[in-house]
Amino acid sequence: xxxxxxxxxxxxxxxxxxxxxxxxxxxxxxxxxxxxxxxxxxxxxxxxxxxxxxxxxxxxxxxxxxxxxxxxxxxxxxxxxxxxxxxxxxxxxxxxxxxxxxxxxxxxxxxxxxxxxxxxxxxxxxxxxxxxxxxxxxxxxxxxxxxxxxxxxxxxxx
Ligand code: HEC
Numbered sequence: 001x002x003x004x005x006x007x008x009x010x011x012x013x014x015x016x017x018x019x020x021x022x023x024x025x026x027x028x029x030x031x032x033x034x035x036x037x038x039x040x041x042x043x044x045x046x047x048x049x050x051x052x053x054x055x056x057x058x059x060x061x062x063x064x065x066x067x068x069x070x071x072x073x074x075x076x077x078x079x080x081x082x083x084x085x086x087x088x089x090x091x092x093x094x095x096x097x098x099x100x101x102x103x104x105x106x107x108x109x110x111x112x113x114x115x116x117x118x119x120x121x122x123x124x125x126x127x128x129x130x131x132x133x134x135x136x137x138x139x140x141x142x143x144x145x146x147x148x149x150x151x152x153x154x155x156x157x158x
Contacts, residue, residue: 073090082106086104087099
């Protein structure tokens with residue numbers, strides 16, 4: 001984290017004289033640099049991960065898409081940006097009181113626990129579904145992690 005922030009600051013400093021000389025778009029907030037660096041690393045990390053994501057996407061289509069989609073609510077809430085978000089956090093989805101009141105942060109680990117047994121993780125929740133197979137859970141969560149929140153605009157090439 002510190003190293004990335006340091007890089008960002010150095011970059012911002014390096015760009016500052018330029019930015020004052022001409023009306024460049026405002027520098028992106030650090031989170032975009034981190035996400036971009038993560039995407040580069042992720043892209044370089046070989047095919048096992050890509051295979052897991054691909055399999056996860058197929059499992060998602062088969063098992064989750066009757067109730068969920070990345071960008072639209074169905075019986076279940078939309079999933080884009082779910083990794084890193086609080087459980088029950090979307091304002092316009094009608095969650096169960098139990099899910100909304102839970103203090104859980106969705107990480108790969110908590111998502112795998114949720115998909116193993118939602119009721120064990122959050123008693124009183126409203127999702128009547130789980131996945132029996134650990135590899136299936138692993139792959140579906142790998143796929144969920146690719147559903148990044150979309151940046152407002154695609155940054156120009158530097
Ligand atoms: C039969 C419908 C149904 C299916 C199938 C289903 N879900 Fe859900 N899901 C729900 C409902 C309903 C909720 C909201 C539960 C609540 O409010 O307690 C939910 C909530 C969630 C949440 C919490 C999201 C948030 O914003 O806090 C995640 C994550 C999730 N589901 C993942 C999945 C995945 C992955 C699959 C496929 C393996 C899946 N669900 C299959 C109905 C479903």
